[in-house]
Amino acid sequence: MTELPKKPVAPSVWIWISVTLLWGTVFYATSTWMLKTSTFLLGQGVFDPGSNEALTVYLLYVPVLVAVALVSMIVKNLMDPGSLKQIERHQAVAKGKRERYFVSFAGSIATSFIFTVMTAFMHKLSAPLTGEAVDLPAKTVIAAAGLNIAAGLAASMLVGVVFMVTRAVKGAGRG
Numbered sequence: 001m002t003e004l005p006k007k008p009v010a011p012s013v014w015i016w017i018s019v020t021l022l023w024g025t026v027f028y029a030t031s032t033w034m035l036k037t038s039t040f041l042l043g044q045g046v047f048d049p050g051s052n053e054a055l056t057v058y059l060l061y062v063p064v065l066v067a068v069a070l071v072s073m074i075v076k077n078l079m080d081p082g083s084l085k086q087i088e089r090h091q092a093v094a095k096g097k098r099e100r101y102f103v104s105f106a107g108s109i110a111t112s113f114i115f116t117v118m119t120a121f122m123h124k125l126s127a128p129l130t131g132e133a134v135d136l137p138a139k140t141v142i143a144a145a146g147l148n149i150a151a152g153l154a155a156s157m158l159v160g161v162v163f164m165v166t167r168a169v170k171g172a173g174r175g
Contacts, residue, residue: 010083013073020069021062023155027115028058030151031144035120035136038144046135049123053130060129061122068118105156112152116145 011019032054039047049057080086120141127134 010077010086011073013070016069016073017066020065020072023111024061024065024068024115025058026155027112027148027152028061028119030112031116031119031148032123034116034144034147034151035123035141038140038147039136042140042143045137045140046133047123047140049130049132049134053132056130057122057126057132060126061119064118064122105153108152108156109149112148112155113145116148117141120144 032049035047036049039045076086077083120136123132124134124136126132
């Protein structure tokens, strides 16, 4: 039986929110760790949240992530009404004319950097509520963001490897 081609559609609002929550959670964890590491390595600032403080800040961060997802979706829809460029890109990837396995490295760099800055702000803004001592000089935040880029690139490569393995397993199942 011949499979009918699927008509590409733009991602739903729930896709935007779930992907942003997934990556926001990953980058919250790596950013918090890198902020702690940078504070230690540079000997500048105060940042050592316990698990209770980190969880409280994360729970306050979730609505921010949802807002980021919604604003990002709105901006993308304004820049690409009907998601035509995105659909063309997905079709090119499916035909093998663009990257097949690895998520955009530039996107990973930007995302990991921005999420580190957002995480630092969330810890600072939440400090009166959590009782956490937070003093993060710009130099420490920038160093942490730079270190977190490695986490972003590693995540991009991990997703690519998962895609490769999935494709290989699917291919082996057909043969």
